[in-house]
Amino acid sequence: MGTYVIGDVQGCHDSLLALVQKICFRPSRDRLWFVGDIVNRGPKSLETLRAIRGLGVSATVVLGNHDLYLLMVAAGWPKRGKDDTIQLILDAPDADQLLDWLASRPLMHVEGRFAMVHAGLLAQWTIPQARELAAEVESVLQGPSRQAFLADLAGNAPAKWSDKLKGQDRLRCIVNAMTRMRFCSPEGLMEFKHKGPPSNAPDGAVPWFSVPKRRHAGYTILAGHWSALGLCIEPGFVGLDTGCLWGGKLTAYRLEDGEVFQVNAAESTK
Template sequence: MMPVSSNVYAIGDLQGCHQSLQALLAKIDAETPDARLIFVGDLVNRGPNSLTTLRLIRSLGDRAQAVLGNHDLHLLAAAHSIRKLHRSDTLDQVLDAPDCDELLNWLRRCPLALMEDSHLLVHAGVVPQWSAVKTLALAHEVEEALRGPHWVDFLRSMYGNQPARWEDTLQGNDRLRCIVNALTRVRFCTEDGTMEFTAKESAGTSLPGYLPWFDVPQRQTADVTVVFGHWSTLGLTLRPHLIGLDTGCVWGGKLTAVRLSDRALFQVECPQSQRPG
């Protein structure tokens, strides 16, 4: 196995917490000035500064990559009146910005899954039937839809909880919707991969018959390290072949980065001013 690059850092859910991002980047830069950064999705929403957060990440150029999270997709859909803004959303500043179209076009070209030095990075998780290679291939199908000329039509068909179980025979919008839900929304599923989308509690409080996606026996991604966010009530999770990075910055927790080569931990506290009202 090739050694893991010592300058790659994975960073948890930002959700518009620009102040915490700046503080975390200062810590990383002090340690590794040429660090590469991979954000595990939910760059925007609920925090106070989604606009400046997007601008900062985009300004980093090739130094930074991000996988799309459910809040990022929500922004794309809201921009085209496919989804209404929720009371808790803080996306108006992005939608009203003079560079909104540039930012959204950059965002929709972000991937849904990345492979970096034997680490598979996604926002939420993967279903047990998918290997890392298959996950990347299926993510690419959605990426092609988002980057193509009919991407707004794709967004219109993206929402819904069905089909809840992956089948290789799925086609069209059902196929793409199932892929999106697995990569950006899943927390719990059954042993056969049937996903559940309402429970948000910690891993020990799942519904009968459901397990955290990463605890399903015979999971096909067990041979790689999966890095993910999305699950603030789970908190920091460091296991063999598993790194969970959503430490609830927007809820008054911390913003977390892990250096992939040695799992060195970098964290900053969330300032009181960032917390949602």
């Protein structure tokens, strides 16, 4: 049995098929974990969503910012631009089933000493606390307030966590940390403008996984979201967004032994 953690697919269905073939994936034996952003901007978002949903219990998916964006547009949020590739999902005859399935995915998955989240975790969160906070968001996404929550999800504020946060501000801060964060200050102030490599960190900020005295130390955090970071394997952190969407590679990391599997991007986004 193998557990393979796969980086941001973003609708690159052909690349996903090639990677699944390379690892000789068998649903009866193996499991696939997806770090989020399974849809959007790549050419085959509908096929990707259907394929991953079709894996059933063999697939574990956490929500990324592009997955949430799809749900936001479905709830009435205006589309951002012409590089979106989600319209075929919205027009599909099985759109309701696909969207309900996506909304039922967790924001964070914890198993043993591994924790998977799309972007990152704030240093002051323990893993049990972070999992409880993720569950707060999941409860709203899976309940009758989903549309109202998604309609007011966009925005960068509040950019710093406090246990005193309530309501939509609390939920937005949780979502932004877990699905959008790259850089933050050592005091936990999140910075959302910069997307480049760690060497281009804005003044006063560091990569979230470099903040000292992180309370989730002792776990290995598995994440994606940061294509400029590329494959990054260090104690306590594995970053798996290797830019397949941009012509890079799609990467899988096997939990049992740390072996890395990669395929070149199989499709062009142009």
